[in-house]
Amino acid sequence: MKTWLIAGLLVALAFAQPAKADDPPAVLAADPADRDALRATIAAAKVEGVVSYWDAVIAPETSDEMVALFLKTYGLPASFAVKHTLSPTLGVVTRVEQEVGSGNVTIDMASLASAPWVNGLVKAGHVLKYDSPEAKHYDAAYAAGLGLKSYYTPNGAYAFVPAWNADTLDFKGKTWKDVIGAVPPGRISINDSPNSATGLLSYMGIRQLLGLDYFQALAKMKPQFIVRSEQTAERLVNGQDLMAWGGSPGRVLQYNEKGANLKFIFPEDGTLLLGNATFILANAPHPNAAKLWMDFQLSVAGQTILSKKEALVSTRSGFTSPLPEYAPAIDSLKLIPMDWSKIGPEEIKKGKIEWQSIFTP
Numbered sequence: 001m002k003t004w005l006i007a008g009l010l011v012a013l014a015f016a017q018p019a020k021a022d023d024p025p026a027v028l029a030a031d032p033a034d035r036d037a038l039r040a041t042i043a044a045a046k047v048e049g050v051v052s053y054w055d056a057v058i059a060p061e062t063s064d065e066m067v068a069l070f071l072k073t074y075g076l077p078a079s080f081a082v083k084h085t086l087s088p089t090l091g092v093v094t095r096v097e098q099e100v101g102s103g104n105v106t107i108d109m110a111s112l113a114s115a116p117w118v119n120g121l122v123k124a125g126h127v128l129k130y131d132s133p134e135a136k137h138y139d140a141a142y143a144a145g146l147g148l149k150s151y152y153t154p155n156g157a158y159a160f161v162p163a164w165n166a167d168t169l170d171f172k173g174k175t176w177k178d179v180i181g182a183v184p185p186g187r188i189s190i191n192d193s194p195n196s197a198t199g200l201l202s203y204m205g206i207r208q209l210l211g212l213d214y215f216q217a218l219a220k221m222k223p224q225f226i227v228r229s230e231q232t233a234e235r236l237v238n239g240q241d242l243m244a245w246g247g248s249p250g251r252v253l254q255y256n257e258k259g260a261n262l263k264f265i266f267p268e269d270g271t272l273l274l275g276n277a278t279f280i281l282a283n284a285p286h287p288n289a290a291k292l293w294m295d296f297q298l299s300v301a302g303q304t305i306l307s308k309k310e311a312l313v314s315t316r317s318g319f320t321s322p323l324p325e326y327a328p329a330i331d332s333l334k335l336i337p338m339d340w341s342k343i344g345p346e347e348i349k350k351g352k353i354e355w356q357s358i359f360t361p
Helices: 002-014 025-029 032-048 060-074 089-102 115-123 135-143 197-210 212-219 229-237 249-256 287-298 300-310 345-359
Strands: 050-055 081-086 109-112 153-158 161-165 188-191 224-226 243-247 262-264 274-280
Touching: 025 032, 025 060, 032 050, 032 287, 050 089, 050 287, 060 081, 060 287, 060 300, 089 109, 089 115, 089 197, 109 287, 115 274, 115 345, 135 153, 135 287, 153 287, 153 300, 161 229, 161 249, 188 197, 188 229, 197 212, 197 274, 197 345, 212 345, 224 229, 229 243, 229 249, 229 262, 243 249, 249 262, 249 300, 274 287, 287 300
Parallel strands: 050 081, 050 109, 188 224, 188 243
Antiparallel strands: 109 274, 153 274, 161 243, 161 262
């Protein structure tokens, strides 16, 4: 009797939540026990009909590719809209703060590489608690402080690193220190840290590795201050600058695909990764659509597009990069450790004052 009962239970479990002929790929790939919940979320997202997403990294062309596969993956109609806005990091910060401050939230999701700022949103109750089914693949990222389980997860990570145009500069350096004196004064750009949240955080992290005297030497090179990574790359292409101290591998990739010959290094003495924290606002007007967009970005399919198109370093465990030259495996880099949980407004203020005392005294 026990044998028959066990056998019957196993059969029942095997056929629990069976796939349906009209199920979209995401439901077919889901664990059987999760299918009904996912079907319900998809149905609710279809009713919402839209998701509004602000971020500081994803180019419009990348967004278009992601949206096409996203709609197919979840069986959403062509009328479903992903309203993506690319903005400087401080622009994302300003917009989100305005909305949560006024109580009139129109944005569903945002991504930006400022864990200290997102931690503040979490503490204030402005971030939706959501355990994505993809979150189990990001435990290492949470342990490294690049995300906060149940609240935000990096859809990728990036770094500001030395970059140059190989058509105008024959640079053979391999470290941050090799940059000093590599080009004449006035022919190098750096991140305008007082006006770039990620630029300032990057400075604060690399400052731990290199020390004050390094940046004082960098200041003597009379660098140009640039906010947007696109402009940093463009200035290398058109010859305005010979080198960028804080270039973006993603922008190097995009310009090289258009025929440029830009190069960059992940410095052997250390790279600071900034996790592109992705979160859903607590009062998001389209929470179900936002959950699906979050899940998709963190999936293998989403990570593949983000790595391939934006050169984001995936923090998903076991992920194989489609573009290792630009977006290598995270464990192949010598990382500069940074405990973002200990960085608050006061530390950021001090970092900004120090940067200004060096570069704009």
